[in-house]
Amino acid sequence: MESEKQAIEFYLDNRSGVSPYLQLVQQVKQALRLGFLKKGDQLPTMRMVVSRLAINPNTVFKAYRELEHDGLIESRPGQGTFVIRTLADASLASHDELRRSLLDWLREAEAAGLDEESVRALIASTLQQFQKREQIA
Amino acid sequence: MIQALETTQLGKRYGKDWALRDCSLQLPIGRVAGLVGPNGAGKTTLLHLAVGLLEPSAGRVLVFGEAPHSVLPRVGFVAQDRPLYRAFRVMDMLMLGQKLNPTWDMELAKERLAHLNIPLNRPTGKLSGGQQAQVALVMALAKRPELLILDEPIANLDPLARYEFQQTLMDAVAQDGLTVLFSSHLIADLDRVCDYLIILSASQVQLAGDIEPLLSTHKRLIGPRDREASLARTHTILQARSSERQSNLLVRTHGAVLDPSWEVQEASLEDIILAYLALPAGDSFSARYQQIQEVAR
Amino acid sequence: MIWVTWRQHRLEALIAGILLTIVVVFLLVTGASMISMYQSSGLASCSPDQAVCGHLEGTFINHFNVSVNFITVMLSTLPLLVGMFIGAPLVARELEQRTHRLVWTQSISRARWLGTKLLLLSGVTLVAFVGLTFLTMWWSSPWNAVITPWATYDVRGIVLPAYALFALALGIAAGILARRSVAAIGITIVLFLLVRVAITFWLRPYFLPPLTFISSFEQPGAPHRSDWTIKVETIDRNGQPLSDSQVSQICPQLIGNGSAAAFTAFQTCEKNHGFQSRSTYQPADRFWIFQAIESIIFLLLSLALLVPTTWLATRKIT
Numbered sequence: 042m043e044s045e046k047q048a049i050e051f052y053l054d055n056r057s058g059v060s061p062y063l064q065l066v067q068q069v070k071q072a073l074r075l076g077f078l079k080k081g082d083q084l085p086t087m088r089m090v091v092s093r094l095a096i097n098p099n100t101v102f103k104a105y106r107e108l109e110h111d112g113l114i115e116s117r118p119g120q121g122t123f124v125i126r127t128l129a130d131a132s133l134a135s136h137d138e139l140r141r142s143l144l145d146w147l148r149e150a151e152a153a154g155l156d157e158e159s160v161r162a163l164i165a166s167t168l169q170q171f172q173k174r175e176q177i178a
Numbered sequence: 179m180i181q182a183l184e185t186t187q188l189g190k191r192y193g194k195d196w197a198l199r200d201c202s203l204q205l206p207i208g209r210v211a212g213l214v215g216p217n218g219a220g221k222t223t224l225l226h227l228a229v230g231l232l233e234p235s236a237g238r239v240l241v242f243g244e245a246p247h248s249v250l251p252r253v254g255f256v257a258q259d260r261p262l263y264r265a266f267r268v269m270d271m272l273m274l275g276q277k278l279n280p281t282w283d284m285e286l287a288k289e290r291l292a293h294l295n296i297p298l299n300r301p302t303g304k305l306s307g308g309q310q311a312q313v314a315l316v317m318a319l320a321k322r323p324e325l326l327i328l329d330e331p332i333a334n335l336d337p338l339a340r341y342e343f344q345q346t347l348m349d350a351v352a353q354d355g356l357t358v359l360f361s362s363h364l365i366a367d368l369d370r371v372c373d374y375l376i377i378l379s380a381s382q383v384q385l386a387g388d389i390e391p392l393l394s395t396h397k398r399l400i401g402p403r404d405r406e407a408s409l410a411r412t413h414t415i416l417q418a419r420s421s422e423r424q425s426n427l428l429v430r431t432h433g434a435v436l437d438p439s440w441e442v443q444e445a446s447l448e449d450i451i452l453a454y455l456a457l458p459a460g461d462s463f464s465a466r467y468q469q470i471q472e473v474a475r
Numbered sequence: 476m477i478w479v480t481w482r483q484h485r486l487e488a489l490i491a492g493i494l495l496t497i498v499v500v501f502l503l504v505t506g507a508s509m510i511s512m513y514q515s516s517g518l519a520s521c522s523p524d525q526a527v528c529g530h531l532e533g534t535f536i537n538h539f540n541v542s543v544n545f546i547t548v549m550l551s552t553l554p555l556l557v558g559m560f561i562g563a564p565l566v567a568r569e570l571e572q573r574t575h576r577l578v579w580t581q582s583i584s585r586a587r588w589l590g591t592k593l594l595l596l597s598g599v600t601l602v603a604f605v606g607l608t609f610l611t612m613w614w615s616s617p618w619n620a621v622i623t624p625w626a627t628y629d630v631r632g633i634v635l636p637a638y639a640l641f642a643l644a645l646g647i648a649a650g651i652l653a654r655r656s657v658a659a660i661g662i663t664i665v666l667f668l669l670v671r672v673a674i675t676f677w678l679r680p681y682f683l684p685p686l687t688f689i690s691s692f693e694q695p696g697a698p699h700r701s702d703w704t705i706k707v708e709t710i711d712r713n714g715q716p717l718s719d720s721q722v723s724q725i726c727p728q729l730i731g732n733g734s735a736a737a738f739t740a741f742q743t744c745e746k747n748h749g750f751q752s753r754s755t756y757q758p759a760d761r762f763w764i765f766q767a768i769e770s771i772i773f774l775l776l777s778l779a780l781l782v783p784t785t786w787l788a789t790r791k792i793t
Contacts, residue, residue, distance in 0.1 A: 053370060055366065055370075060369065060393065061369065061370050087352060088349065088352045088353065091348045091349055091351070091352040092345055092348065092349040092352070093345070094348075094370070095341055095344035095345040095347070095348050095367075095370065095371065096348060096370050096371065097210050097348065097351070097370065097371050097372065097373055098348065098351050098352040099210075099373050100370075100373075101352075169444070173444075226576075229580050230579075230580070231575075231576060231579060231580065233790070233791070247584065250580065250581070250582045250583075250584075251582040253580070255576075255580040257573065257576035257577065257580075258576075259573060261572065261573045261574045261576055261577045262574070262577065263483070263574055263577075264572075265486075266482070270482055273478065273482070274479050274482070274578075274581075275581065277476060277478050277479055278476065278479065278578070278581035278582060278583045279581055279582040279583075280582060281582070314577075317577075321581075321582070
């Protein structure tokens with residue numbers, strides 16, 4: 042079980058303030074975005090993740106269920122859980138456009154007198170709020 | 179519905195002192211529950227009542243709907259300090275388990291110990307603390323219990339041993355759908371491992387419930403000091419740290435926070451627990467909650 | 476549970492076995508030696524009125540006195556050792572080391588745990604001491620014939636297993652109450668000795684009303700040698716006992732003077748005052764009745780100790 046290389050190695054950050062299940066979801070999405078996880082790759086079994094991270098099985102279950110709900114993964118009985126869609130293509134196209142609007146925003150922030158730390162703080166807290174809003178929805 | 183553990187106004191008294199009083203909680207099957215509280219709060223007393231080592235002085239305790247001593251084969255228990263017979267070799271401990279438990283799974287026990295590289299013919303007294311903890315855990319797991327109760331199982335273990343213990347435990351939960359109740363001093367690992375929380379303080383239950391609703395209803399609010407009183411009319415303030423002008427509150431919300439002058443942040447599980455533990459003795463969440471209800475009317 | 480009991484106590488069993496073997500060897504060696512001398516010296520065929528018997532007896536007793544005393548002490552200690560090292564730690568050690576939290580939460584009830592241990596350990600103790608008592612009866616037979624059967628009362632017959640079972644019960648009860656092995660061992664030693672001494676010296680002489688034998692210088696005599704003489708007193712004309720100092724005050728002839736003339740004067744003085752000697756004794760044929768009575772007392776004491784403490788252990792202790 043330990044010797045096989047897994048398509049993705051989960052990790053948990055105690056200090057991030059983000060709940061464990063959300064961290065798992067984010068790590069899968071990040072890997073998909075950056076192309077480390079491709080269509081057809083098999084995710085580690087729930088038991089493997091639990092055993093590696095010493096994490097509550099319900100947490101893994103919830104994370105996988107949400108990813109399944111988002112249409113990113115699919116569990117096939119008797120075989121395992123597999124990636125059925127990536128996020129790479131969808132986002133790559135809009136990267137340039139988004140980068141441009143982000144630069145505009147940064148210019149606005151600088152004009153308003155925010156230094157780098159304030160910019161980061163604002164982005165971080167707004168991002169958190171945004172994610173939370175998604176969660177409730 | 180049958181709960182894994184159900185207590186009704188459970189109490190235990192030694193002479194005039196109540197080690198535990200008025201403890202009512204229901205632990206659903208399948209949960210991994212953390213029991214937290216300071217030393218002397220009654221954690222060990224509660225756990226001992228649940229496994230039949232103690233008789234209640236008041237109230238009642240049921241495990242899977244029955245008295246604890248009649249469901250011993252279905253409950254695995256590891257006491258504080260993880261007692262083992264020091265002169266017994268590990269294999270002897272497994273034999274003891276087999277002789278005294280009708281549901282013993284010897285193959286499982288040997289397999290788990292082999293996986294952890296714990297030699298079967300070493301006397302348990304010569305094992306390291308971490309290895310002893312693992313042996314004690316395997317003893318409890320090899321019974322194939324439906325409920326596993328652990329009293330401070332990872333206290334005095336080095337961080338690696340602690341982590342390995344939790345790995346073994348979570349793996350068993352994943353494999354068998356075990357219900358787990360363990361008491362702990364260490365709050366840091368709880369949100370990773372538990373989905374249910376019981377807070378015991380001053381021999382009383384301050385809180386008992388699923389962690390997820392706990393995290394969604396408890397918030398950290400930062401805002402103007404003079405808005406605190408009006409906030410307190412709708413929501414329960416558990417902890418207030420205030421400067422002259424600003425208040426930093428840990429709040430149990432009842433509905434959304436409508437006042438825009440408050441910045442609403444997530445509260446970590448650790449902060450929530452600490453706030454409950456810091457409630458003055460005799461004060462309990464339920465008492466405060468009732469106060470809010472009174473005022474709201 | 477049988478396996479568990481064996482595995483937990485196997486070191487004790489080994490040590491007990493070794494000790495027992497040592498005692499058995501002593502018994503076999505001295506027993507064979509005593510029997511051999513008893514027969515070859517002609518003591519066996521000697522009748523008490525023959526003058527030469529006294530001489531043979533004296534030699535025999537001198538030869539074996541020390542070893543008989545030594546073995547008697549050893550045999551008297553054995554039951555106490557059972558109580559100290561098998562009984563006292565039984566429950567106390569589990570509580571001390573907190574292993575009761577492990578073993579009482581396996582699937583077996585406390586009653587069954589304790590009951591099995593009690594049965595097994597008392598069974599083994601009983602078998603060992605019954606075997607031992609057969610051996611001590613064989614070993615002591617020449618000594619009993621030469622001195623009196625009562626001399627080895629404490630180390631043979633039914634009482635020996637009874638003392639062992641009592642010590643075991645006492646040790647277990649002490650362990651349950653004290654919850655600490657060392658304290659339990661101390662309590663066991665003190666109480667065992669107290670009870671044995673109290674029963675031996677205060678109760679045993681009076682299990683059945685003792686008989687009396689009156690004698691004087693005109694009518695000399697004494698209870699039979701194989702009877703148990705409890706005490707010998709000088710009594711006056713009215714049957715009231717007199718202490719030695721009282722006798723010396725009334726008939727001072729022997730003070731500071733050991734001559735034959737002084738002795739005759741003393742005898743006359745006693746006769747004039749009507750002094751007699753009264754022996755209080757238990758006859759030899761009561762030996763086994765007394766053993767039975769004493770054994771029953773010890774067994775009842777054992778029950779009185781075990782019943783409440785085992786109830787306590789199975790219902791109350793944490």
